[in-house]
Amino acid sequence: MTAPHIRIRTARAADDDALGELDRATWSPLHAVTPKPQPPYEPFFDARHRPEDFLVAETEAERQGEGEGRVAGYLRLVPATPLACNAHVRQIQGLAVAEWARGAGVGRALLRAAFDEARRQGATRMTLRVLSHNTPARRLYESEGxxxxxxxPGEFHLDGRYVDDILMGRGLIGADGH
Structure with a gap:
């Protein structure tokens, strides 16, 4: 796929339907520890999942109407805990890329925008969790430091087998990320 122009922005309440559809379309036992969503669907945003916690990737190559692009992915970036002594850490708690946009740099663009946003918020460290069998995601995260x-080990029982939960982290300051 030819890389489209990707624009990253903070989510808006109006993105609820598009992000909910993307979330359901990208559900997979490769990364999900919750059951596949079934109708009637819950709203994407709620008290714990606020629009301001999400970065949205949209393609500019397929502009529609009032400068809106097609939603290609999202990343949820939140404080790791509510503790003041942990306020310097941001955690990625969700990353999804539409099937049609995979391989075009959308996930990488979202990660790099998250690094910038976390730094803007004063964070010096970023963490995430990824399932051990999600090789594509692990490769992407490793390539980004x-x-x-x-x-x-064996933290989740998915599709009839035990799967490890991998904790990953990186620094956000200095030339090498630390």
């Missing part, structure tokens, strides 16, 4: 910092 994340390192495995812990493993919870």
């Amino acid at each position: 994340f390192a495995v910092e812990g493993v919870l």
Whole structure:
């Protein structure tokens, strides 16, 4: 696929339907620990999942109407915990890329925008969790400077087998990310 022009922005309440559709379309046991969503669908945004916690990737190559692009992906970026002593850490708690946009740099663009946003918020460190069998995601994270910092063996039982939960992290300051 030819890389489209990708624009990253903060989500808006009006993105609820598009992000909900993307979330359902990209559901997979490769990354999901919750059951596949079934109708009637819950709203994408709620008290714990606020628009301001999400970065949205949209393609500019397929502009429609009032400068809106086609939603290609999202990333949820939140404080790791509510503790003041942990306020310097941001955590990625969800990353999804539409099937039609995979391989075009959307996930990488979202990660790099998340690094910038986390720094803007004063963070010096970023963490995430990824399932051990999600090789494509692990490769992407490693290529962007994340390192495995812990493993919870057999943490989830998915599709009839036990899957490790991999904890990854990276620094956000200095030339090498630390």
